[in-house]
Amino acid sequence: MMDQNQHLSKTAEAQHSEKRKTRNYCNGFKMFLAALSLSFISKTLSAIIMKGSITQIERRFDISSSTVGLIDGSFEMGNLLVILFVSYFGAKLHRPKLIGIGCFVMGIGSILTALPHFFMGYDLELSIMPGIDYRYSKDTPINPSENSTSSLSTCLINQNLLLNRTSLEILGKGWEKESGSHMWIYILLGNMLRGIGETPITPLGISYIDDFAKEGHSSFYLGNLFAVTMIGPIIGFLLLSLFSKMYVDVGYVDLSTIRITPKDSRWVGAWWLGFLVAGLISIISSIPFFFLPPNLDKPRKEKKASVSLPVQNEEKSQMAHLTKQGQNVSETVAGFFQSLKNILTNPLYVITLVLTLLQASSHIGIITYVFKYVEQQYGQSASETSILFGFITIPTFASGVFTGGYIIKKFKFTLVGIAKFSFCSHMLSFLFHLLNFALICENKSVAGLTLTYDGNNPVASHINVPLSYCNSDCNCDQSQWEPLCGDNGITYISPCLAGCKSSSGSKKSVMFHNCSCVEVNGFQSRNNSMKLGECPKNDQCTRKFYVYIVVQIFIFFSSALGSTSNIMLVFKNVEPELKSLAMGFHSLTIRTLGGIPAPIYFGALIDRACMKWSVNNYGKQGSCRIYNSTLYGNTFFGLTTGLKLPALALYVVLISVMKKKYQGKDIKTSENERKSVNEANLEPLSSDAAVDRETHI
Numbered sequence: 001m002m003d004q005n006q007h008l009s010k011t012a013e014a015q016h017s018e019k020r021k022t023r024n025y026c027n028g029f030k031m032f033l034a035a036l037s038l039s040f041i042s043k044t045l046s047a048i049i050m051k052g053s054i055t056q057i058e059r060r061f062d063i064s065s066s067t068v069g070l071i072d073g074s075f076e077m078g079n080l081l082v083i084l085f086v087s088y089f090g091a092k093l094h095r096p097k098l099i100g101i102g103c104f105v106m107g108i109g110s111i112l113t114a115l116p117h118f119f120m121g122y123d124l125e126l127s128i129m130p131g132i133d134y135r136y137s138k139d140t141p142i143n144p145s146e147n148s149t150s151s152l153s154t155c156l157i158n159q160n161l162l163l164n165r166t167s168l169e170i171l172g173k174g175w176e177k178e179s180g181s182h183m184w185i186y187i188l189l190g191n192m193l194r195g196i197g198e199t200p201i202t203p204l205g206i207s208y209i210d211d212f213a214k215e216g217h218s219s220f221y222l223g224n225l226f227a228v229t230m231i232g233p234i235i236g237f238l239l240l241s242l243f244s245k246m247y248v249d250v251g252y253v254d255l256s257t258i259r260i261t262p263k264d265s266r267w268v269g270a271w272w273l274g275f276l277v278a279g280l281i282s283i284i285s286s287i288p289f290f291f292l293p294p295n296l297d298k299p300r301k302e303k304k305a306s307v308s309l310p311v312q313n314e315e316k317s318q319m320a321h322l323t324k325q326g327q328n329v330s331e332t333v334a335g336f337f338q339s340l341k342n343i344l345t346n347p348l349y350v351i352t353l354v355l356t357l358l359q360a361s362s363h364i365g366i367i368t369y370v371f372k373y374v375e376q377q378y379g380q381s382a383s384e385t386s387i388l389f390g391f392i393t394i395p396t397f398a399s400g401v402f403t404g405g406y407i408i409k410k411f412k413f414t415l416v417g418i419a420k421f422s423f424c425s426h427m428l429s430f431l432f433h434l435l436n437f438a439l440i441c442e443n444k445s446v447a448g449l450t451l452t453y454d455g456n457n458p459v460a461s462h463i464n465v466p467l468s469y470c471n472s473d474c475n476c477d478q479s480q481w482e483p484l485c486g487d488n489g490i491t492y493i494s495p496c497l498a499g500c501k502s503s504s505g506s507k508k509s510v511m512f513h514n515c516s517c518v519e520v521n522g523f524q525s526r527n528n529s530m531k532l533g534e535c536p537k538n539d540q541c542t543r544k545f546y547v548y549i550v551v552q553i554f555i556f557f558s559s560a561l562g563s564t565s566n567i568m569l570v571f572k573n574v575e576p577e578l579k580s581l582a583m584g585f586h587s588l589t590i591r592t593l594g595g596i597p598a599p600i601y602f603g604a605l606i607d608r609a610c611m612k613w614s615v616n617n618y619g620k621q622g623s624c625r626i627y628n629s630t631l632y633g634n635t636f637f638g639l640t641t642g643l644k645l646p647a648l649a650l651y652v653v654l655i656s657v658m659k660k661k662y663q664g665k666d667i668k669t670s671e672n673e674r675k676s677v678n679e680a681n682l683e684p685l686s687s688d689a690a691v692d693r694e695t696h697i
Contacts, residue, residue: 028292029212032096035288036205037225039103041232042282043198046110048236049274050075050191052244052386055372056271060248061116061184062614062622065369065606069599072368074188076595078109078195083588086200093294095204100289106197107282110275113190116183117248117272153482153496154503154512155474190275197282212295230394237390239277244269244382259510262381264533265625266481266614269382336581343582347657348573353586355650356566359426360594362643363559365602372606373636376627377441378545379537388549396553400560408565415572416658418565423651425562430644432554433637439548440633441541444534445490446626447517448478448497449611454517455490462611462628470517471499479615481625485535486518493612498530534626569654605635 050072058068086098209221247258248268260267343349374385404425413421447455453468467476476496483491484498492498492515499516512530570586571579607624609632614622 031288032208032212032292033221033225035096035285035292036099036201036209037228038285039099039201039205039282039289040225040229041235042103042278042285043106043201044229044232045236045239045281046106046194046198046275046278048233049110049240049278050113050194051367052236052240052371052382053271053274054368055375055382056244056248056269057184057187058372058623059266060268060271061187063184064621064623065372065603066600067184067603069368069601069603071184071188071191072599073596074192075195075198076591078192078197079199079591079595080588081192082196082199083591086203095200095208095294096289096292097294098200099204099208100286102197102200103282103286103289104197106194106201107279107286109190109193109195109197110279110282111190112193113187114272114275114279115190116186119186120183153477153480153494155471155476155496155499155501155516230398233394234390236274236278237386237394239274240386241383241390243271243273244386246270246273248272259532261533262383263379265483267381339578339581340585343574343578343585346574348654348661349570349582351650351654351657352569352573353589355647355654356570356586357589357594358643358647358650359566360590361598362640362647364594364598365643366640368599369602369606369636373632374545374548377629377633378541378548379534380545392549392553393556396556397560400557401563403557404561405564407561414662415569416655416662418568418572419651419655419658422562422565422569423648423655425558425565426644426651427648429555429558429562430641430648432551432558433640433644435551436548436637437634439544439551440637441537441544441629443629444537444626446483446611447490447492449493449626451490453497455486455488467497468517471497474499481612481614482532483534484512484530484532486515486530488518489535489538490518491535492517492530495530500530573658602636602639605639606632609635 054068054072057063057071058065206222209225213221245262246269247253248270250270262269370389371382371385374380374388375382380388404421408418408421411417443450445451445455447453448465449459449462451458452465454470459465474496476494478493478497480494480496482494484495484500485491486498495503495512495515498512498518500512501514501516503510503512505511510532515530518530571582574582606627609627610624611628612625614625
């Protein structure tokens with residue numbers, strides 16, 4: 001009886017212990033899922049903030065598009081610095097803590113990116129110096145006789161004396177507040193640090209879920225994880241829209257004195273606020289990971305059969321594992337290079353690698369500069385562009401991925417069928433892409449750039465356009481950029497170059513009168529007064545913008561249709577044991593040859609379309625004020641076409657080679673391939689080739 005009671009007592013204790021383990025396991029796993037979800041949200045938020053702030057950073061630091069492209073590519077540089085360490089040692093270390101450290105470093109990187117704003121200070125003088133004209137806070141009259149009108153230069157015979165005097169004053173008051181001409185390097189370093197911190201989150205987080213999720217539940221958790229991740233881009237686009245409308249020095253200056261609007265090419269929004277928010281969220285998301293165990297004890301019923309083996313077998317298994325870990329390093333290295341040789345001599349893998357690299361490069365270039373393109377081509381503000389792309393990209397991309405996965409599963413495509421489906425979806429995307437060439441707007445009518453200064457005749461080149469008799473006696477500074485719009489629909493570079501003799505009003509309501517260059521344009525009988533700001537785009541360009549938005553929706557959707565099949569082609573054309581290496585090498589190639597150089601060469605070609613550069617405080621070329629719209633559009637879309645077209649040609653080659661390899665084998669292998677198709681929605685998520693959510697957002 002006593003033995004029976006003792007047995008019942010032990011059974012009860014065992015059951016209680018098992019319940020406690022189950023409860024601890026559930027709590028720990030739920031905490032990990034919640035923390036990982038927040039970290040995914042923070043990393044996608046940071047990515048969107050960086051992509052959307054490119055134009056603001058370019059203007060704030062007076063740098064070219066190619067330099068901004070280098071800053072954008074620094075994220076991939078940081079990623080590559082630690083990717084091998086994470087891939088090899090990550091699974092052997094404390095994975096939650098490593099993810100926590102990554103989130104913390106990512107947060108510090110975002111905050112470091114915002115710090116130059118505080119280092120550079122702000123200027124309370126409204127400068128007429130070319131390099132400081134992005135600071136607008138307080139109207140300071142240039143002409144002492146016009147104390148209540150404007151700080152802007154008008155056509156005066158003795159203006160050269162006033163200009164020299166004012167320049168010397170600014171040299172003492174404004175330049176001393178500039179911390180240096182290379183402050184953008186802090187942004188590059190911050191973005192690189194963000195790339196370092198982001199590296200362990202995806203691979204280690206997904207492997208942890210796969211190891212400790214209940215049997216058969218991994219795909220469910222991963223699907224929920226990536227669904228929740230979409231919150232990051234949504235928040236990012238909303239923040240971009242909000243902060244872009246705020247002036248860069250918000251909180252430091254009286255905003256009622258700012259006379260330019262967010263649509264002005266010199267407007268700089270509060271770009272730094274987005275990085276501070278993203279950095280704080282990243283740091284907060286890191287905290288829970290430091291309280292999680294390296295491993296979670298699954299309940300006994302969830303453990304595999306090996307757990308129920310005798311202790312002796314478990315000890316033998318551990319010894320075997322230790323022996324395996326202690327194998328000769330040289331054999332491991334030799335095996336690695338042999339495996340690498342196998343995938344690089346596989347023609348199907350190499351063709352797929354090259355065509356996805358071409359596609360990824362075009363996507364990266366478009367995503368990096370699409371905000372800038374819409375602002376310059378269609379005259380939209382950064383705020384409007386951000387909210388617009390937030391509304392169209394996320395639902396379109398998500399529905400495209402879902403539809404593509406459903407079609408593959410519904411029709412049970414073979415591997416050759418998957419390649420054909422991918423080709424068709426990207427061919428459809430390419431055809432829609434060609435419509436962009438028809439939606440390029442004509443150049444604005446700008447006196448001194450596209451027209452002669454009198455506005456009567458077009459010019460062959462925007463370089464060194466000679467002065468006209470309407471402004472040749474005004475002693476104007478031709479490097480100045482203070483655009484104003486005439487009743488004739490022509491934009492003039494500055495009041496002085498427009499031949500304006502007087503001005504009235506203040507702040508945003510400044511008006512200029514007696515503008516001789518407007519008079520000689522045949523508008524003598526009309527009011528030749530002019531207001532600050534560039535002339536808006538014409539109605540035809542506005543209509544093209546609405547069509548452009550519709551075209552982008554079709555492009556995003558058709559590209560997303562083939563995203564799942566693209567990933568499957570990467571790892572289904574190699575031996576099963578080489579799948580992980582194939583995916584890892586694919587991700588490494590895309591990051592190295594796509595993520596880093598693409599923003600740089602896209603930016604360099606875009607710079608060639610600039611018609612008017614600013615001049616920074618050190619007398620060097622700064623950021624671009626206005627582009628040749630036609631050249632910009634043809635360059636931007638021409639380069640993406642040059643990358644997409646060879647990729648489509650390689651699809652034809654790939655399908656041809658696959659048909660020869662799998663000819664007569666489709667019936668035998670179709671069952672295995674159909675099983676692989678069912679993994680379509682899981683594999684892209686659970687591998688590093690989810691190819692850079694950072695790159696393809």
